[in-house]
Structure formats: C-alpha cells, structure tokens
Amino acid sequence: MTAVGGGMLAKSALIACLCAPILGAPRAFIRGDATGDGLVDARDAAAIARYVLGGAEHPWRFAPPCPAAGDVDGDGAVTMRDVCALMDFLMRGGPAPAPPFPEPGLDAAPRAPNDKD
Numbered sequence: 001m002t003a004v005g006g007g008m009l010a011k012s013a014l015i016a017c018l019c020a021p022i023l024g025a026p027r028a029f030i031r032g033d034a035t036g037d038g039l040v041d042a043r044d045a046a047a048i049a050r051y052v053l054g055g056a057e058h059p060w061r062f063a064p065p066c067p068a069a070g071d072v073d074g075d076g077a078v079t080m081r082d083v084c085a086l087m088d089f090l091m092r093g094g095p096a097p098a099p100p101f102p103e104p105g106l107d108a109a110p111r112a113p114n115d116k117d
C-alpha cells in the first residue's frame with residue numbers, strides 16, 4: 001500500500017483547511033487526504049465511504065474536515081467513485097488523485113452545495 005504526504009507542508013495544509021472558513025479564505029488541502037492527517041492512505045478511502053454512505057441518523061458517519069479533499073477525481077462531487085479511484089491508486093498504481101496532489105493547494109473545481117449522491 002502507498003501512503004503519500006506528511007511533514008510540515010501537510011500540517012500547514014490542514015491548518016489552512018480548518019481555518020479558511022473562519023477567515024473567508026480559499027482552502028488549501030491535499031486531494032485524497034479526507035481525514036486531514038497529511039497522508040493519503042486506505043483510511044482516507046474508508047472515511048470517504050463513511051461520508052457517502054452515512055446519513056445524519058448514522059452515528060458512524062464521517063464529516064471530513066475539508067470535503068473537497070474527498071473528491072479524489074476532482075469532478076465536484078464526493079461519491080463512491082472517489083473511494084474506488086483512491087483504492088485503485090493506492091493498491092494497483094492507478095491514476096493519481098486530481099490536483100492538488102501530492103502537494104497542498106487550492107481547489108479549482110466548483111463545489112455543489114450537496115455533493116453526495
């Protein structure tokens with residue numbers, strides 16, 4: 001399995017992602033790092049699946065610190081396709097997540113108000 005990221009750069013991306021809504025600034029993040037821990041790994045795929053499949057009535061539902069990070073393919077929606085794309089990248093060496101990856105950056109894709117299917 002491949003884990004990507006870590007270090008001070010990832011920590012600064014997490015801080016920017018969490019503080020940006022308060023400050024009204026764009027969010028810097030690493031695409032695929034749904035947990036916000038600075039690594040892109042299978043835990044992120046599991047977190048995205050919990051976000052997509054969970055509802056408000058499910059106590060196991062995950063709320064990502066930066067929802068755009070869960071949009072692995074960069075299509076503007078967080079869906080099970082993103083889980084599959086991330087697992088394909090991690091386990092089989094498939095296409096890498098859309099930018100910003102592997103370095104933190106800003107989301108160029110417009111976000112839908114409700115990005116679940």
